[in-house]
Amino acid sequence: MRCARQMKTRAAVGLGLVGLLLGGGSGAQSATNPYPNMAPLAQYLSPSREAEIALARSAAPPSISAEAEILAFGPKGYETAVKGQNHFVCIVERGWSNNYDKPDFWNPKVRQPHCFNQLAARSVLPAYLKRTEWVLAGLSRAQMLDRTKAAVAAHEIGPPELGSMVYMMSKDTYLADGTGHWYPHLMFLLPRTAGQEWGADLKGSPVFSDSTFLEPLTIFFVPVARWSDGTVAEHP
Numbered sequence: 001m002r003c004a005r006q007m008k009t010r011a012a013v014g015l016g017l018v019g020l021l022l023g024g025g026s027g028a029q030s031a032t033n034p035y036p037n038m039a040p041l042a043q044y045l046s047p048s049r050e051a052e053i054a055l056a057r058s059a060a061p062p063s064i065s066a067e068a069e070i071l072a073f074g075p076k077g078y079e080t081a082v083k084g085q086n087h088f089v090c091i092v093e094r095g096w097s098n099n100y101d102k103p104d105f106w107n108p109k110v111r112q113p114h115c116f117n118q119l120a121a122r123s124v125l126p127a128y129l130k131r132t133e134w135v136l137a138g139l140s141r142a143q144m145l146d147r148t149k150a151a152v153a154a155h156e157i158g159p160p161e162l163g164s165m166v167y168m169m170s171k172d173t174y175l176a177d178g179t180g181h182w183y184p185h186l187m188f189l190l191p192r193t194a195g196q197e198w199g200a201d202l203k204g205s206p207v208f209s210d211s212t213f214l215e216p217l218t219i220f221f222v223p224v225a226r227w228s229d230g231t232v233a234e235h236p
Contacts, residue, residue, distance in 0.1 A: 035095075037106060039108040041075060041136075046073070053081050056072065058113050059114050059228065061167075061169065061228050062228075068084045070084070070090050071090070073091075073094065077129075088121070094111070095109075096131060098110075102176075107177060111173065111174045115167040115168075117163070119163045120166050122161065123158070124217075148214055167228070169226075170227065184226060184233050185223045185224060187221055191217060192218050195207075195209030208220070209221070
């Protein structure tokens with residue numbers, strides 16, 4: 001069994017993806033939630049377009065991200081800031097990638113650089129981009145939750161394509177309050193499956209899994225030794 005801190009950080013990472021990870025939840029608010037509503041849009045923006053691009057690229061080593069397509073978030077949503085050459089797509093996700101009932105959903109400090117391979121960019125990333133459209137249209141959490149459920153039921157949001165994976169290796173990641181950047185890691189996205197099939201979540205295993213989403217997917221997390229800039233990451 002993992003210690004409580006490992007469980008907490010693994011769950012926080014899982015709630016951040018790609019999602020993409022349009023996880024479920026009742027949308028209920030805690031009385032102590034410091035972020036009950038969306039902050040002014042300006043608080044979710046990077047200081048400059050260049051800063052947004054640099055942060056997106058930090059999700060993966062330069063050998064990957066230097067030729068990746070970059071999607072930058074701005075007042076009108078995500079736009080292509082740099083055209084790619086290698087079929088990877090790098091993007092900085094905001095707090096609304098979290099499950100709907102999580103307190104960091106509207107946290108304006110959240111910055112989650114992801115770099116999707118072609119299969120993940122095609123089958124997983126669109127769900128997060130659609131959610132961003134809902135956010136900018138002013139929908140409530142409850143409305144977005146209902147739309148997500150409807151999209152899953154209609155098979156408009158389906159399982160990841162086999163071979164989908166994501167790099168999350170930026171030391172400038174901010175997943176959630178109390179979690180920070182966790183560890184550099186890779187994520188492998190599969191149609192919903194038991195974690196034990198990959199030896200995940202077992203004593204001594206370096207692989208963690210999460211299947212607690214509305215979407216029919218399982219995410220496997222594999223921590224790695226270095227950040228995208230090559231510096232060593234400290235592990236407990």
